[in-house]
Amino acid sequence: MEFMSNSSGFDENKPSLFELISETQLRDLLEPSVRYLLGAVTERHPRYLIHIFNRFDEAYALVMLLVERHYLKTWGGSFTENFYGMKRERVLAVPNLPRASAAAPDVLREATKLGKKDIWKSLFMIVGVPYLKRKLDDAYEIHAGGAAANLFGSSYLRRDQLREGATIQEKIKHWLKIILRKIYPTVNAIYYLSVLFFNLAYLFDKSHYHTPFHYLIKLRMRRLNEADYRAHELTNNASSLHPGLPSLTLTSLLNPSFLSKVLLPKLMDSLKLLLPTSIFFLKFLEWWYASDFAKQLSAKTNAAIELPPPKQGPTPPAEKEMKSMPKGVKVVGLPEDSKCCPICKEEITNPTATQTGYVFCYPCLFKWVNEAGDGEGRCPVTGVKLLNGVNGLRRLMV
Numbered sequence: 001m002e003f004m005s006n007s008s009g010f011d012e013n014k015p016s017l018f019e020l021i022s023e024t025q026l027r028d029l030l031e032p033s034v035r036y037l038l039g040a041v042t043e044r045h046p047r048y049l050i051h052i053f054n055r056f057d058e059a060y061a062l063v064m065l066l067v068e069r070h071y072l073k074t075w076g077g078s079f080t081e082n083f084y085g086m087k088r089e090r091v092l093a094v095p096n097l098p099r100a101s102a103a104a105p106d107v108l109r110e111a112t113k114l115g116k117k118d119i120w121k122s123l124f125m126i127v128g129v130p131y132l133k134r135k136l137d138d139a140y141e142i143h144a145g146g147a148a149a150n151l152f153g154s155s156y157l158r159r160d161q162l163r164e165g166a167t168i169q170e171k172i173k174h175w176l177k178i179i180l181r182k183i184y185p186t187v188n189a190i191y192y193l194s195v196l197f198f199n200l201a202y203l204f205d206k207s208h209y210h211t212p213f214h215y216l217i218k219l220r221m222r223r224l225n226e227a228d229y230r231a232h233e234l235t236n237n238a239s240s241l242h243p244g245l246p247s248l249t250l251t252s253l254l255n256p257s258f259l260s261k262v263l264l265p266k267l268m269d270s271l272k273l274l275l276p277t278s279i280f281f282l283k284f285l286e287w288w289y290a291s292d293f294a295k296q297l298s299a300k301t302n303a304a305i306e307l308p309p310p311k312q313g314p315t316p317p318a319e320k321e322m323k324s325m326p327k328g329v330k331v332v333g334l335p336e337d338s339k340c341c342p343i344c345k346e347e348i349t350n351p352t353a354t355q356t357g358y359v360f361c362y363p364c365l366f367k368w369v370n371e372a373g374d375g376e377g378r379c380p381v382t383g384v385k386l387l388n389g390v391n392g393l394r395r396l397m398v
Contacts, residue, residue, distance in 0.1 A: 013222050013225055014221075014222065014223070015084075015086050015222070017199060017202055017203045017210060019084055019086070020086075020221060022084065023080050023081055023083075023084045023086065026080045026083070026084075027078070027079075027080040027126075031060060034060060035056055035060070038052070038056065039053060057131060057134055057135065061127055061128075064079075064127050065123060067268060067271065068122075068123055068126050068127055069119065069123060072088075072119045072122055072123065073119060074232065074235075074269075075087060075224070075228070075232065076088055076089065076113065076114050076228070077221075077224075078122070078126050079271060079272075082224075082272065083272060085223055085224050086221050086222065087221070087224050087228060088114060088118070088122060088219045088220070088221060088222070089112035089113070089114070089220060089222050090111075090112045090113075090114070090115075090219060091208055091218055091220055092112060105225055105226065106227050106230075106231075108227075109225075109227045109228060109231065112222075114219070118217070118219060121217040121219070122217065122219065125213045125214075129213065140184050191212075194212045195211055195212065198211050198214075198215065199211075208220040329378060329383050330380075331379075331380060331381060331382070331383045332380050333381075334381060341359075341360050341364055342358065342380060342381055343360055343361065343365065343380055344361060344364050346361070348361050349361050350362040350363070350395070351395075351396040352366075352393050352395050352396065353393070353394050353396055354379050354380075354386055354392075354393065354394075355384075355386055355392055356379045356382050356386075358380075358382075359396065360380065362393075362395065365380070366393065368380050370389070370390055377389050377390070
């Protein structure tokens with residue numbers, strides 16, 4: 001396994017296949033994560049965000065177009081590729097590339113740097129291809145049957161039969177559905193098989209490219225080196241000293257030149273810190289709720305708190321208060337042992353509480369309240385009238 005995880009030969013700048021797969025998985029997780037977060041916010045503010053959520057694919061592609069273009073121009077790689085410390089470069093016919101990289105890294109960097117055409121090709125591969133694939137997947141599921149067609153077969157597909165006297169537009173849609181249903185699964189399978197083939201060829205150092213799209217645009221993946229970071233630092237210093245930029249004042253914050261050349265690049269670069277921070281926060285929440293540490297900490301915290309004494313319930317009436325009660329009201333005294341029922345003076349069985357807070361045996365209390373002449377009954381200890389009679393009694397599960 002050590003060979004497989006480091007099978008990049010003697011070229012230290014060549015990323016391993018497992019790094020490239022991790023980068024691809026992270027990029028694939030961004031779209032559903034953003035969609036979920038936007039959906040949660042849209043539920044709270046549908047008036048302002050429902051239109052964006054309904055056109056999420058287009059909005060996400062537009063935002064990623066701006067983000068990826070910035071990272072391709074600044075770092076030579078996409079957002080997730082830069083997160084893993086990788087870049088794209090043009091393939092040169094240099095026999096000993098590792099030695100050339102060590103001898104003249106700055107010269108080699110300028111020779112393999114992405115041009116404008118390479119940036120737009122990469123943008124189409126990073127943003128355009130996933131957008132088209134999502135649209136084709138949705139169209140296959142909706143118009144061509146998808147899983148429903150595989151499950152129900154011909155009975156499901158009969159509903160798409162072309163009616164007599166159909167217009168040209170209906171005929172075109174009908175044949176597009178048939179083509180999508182017949183051809184798209186095969187094209188999809190060929191795509192994934194070709195990716196597997198290039199991955200294996202890259203793993204055993206038989207190809208410079210790990211995907212067919214990198215082969216088509218003639219760009220390969222490399223690790224960022226010292227020359228890349230040095231060039232990026234020089235570019236930032238030069239842009240900060242640009243004479244065309246206004247001085248930092250209150251009015252200059254809304255200047256288009258300041259927004260496009262200073263503020264927007266800073267916001268784009270801050271995404272590199274936002275992504276690992278959000279990943280750490282989500283993993284921390286997952287660990288917190290999945291482990292027993294939170295429960296143990298909560299139990300220790302509760303044990304350390306000195307709880308106040310329980311609130312005293314109504315006390316038995318005094319002799320003077322007994323005189324003001326209606327004639328015929330009976331009360332009992334509290335037993336010395338709190339485990340005994342105040343009525344039968346025996347150990348409480350099937351405990352039941354009244355609204356005044358005292359606990360009795362259920363048969364004793366039921367009989368006491370049910371025999372009251374006013375239909376509601378009173379607490380055997382305090383003589384306070386109970387609401388709803390026997391229906392107001394509460395059985396205790398201990």
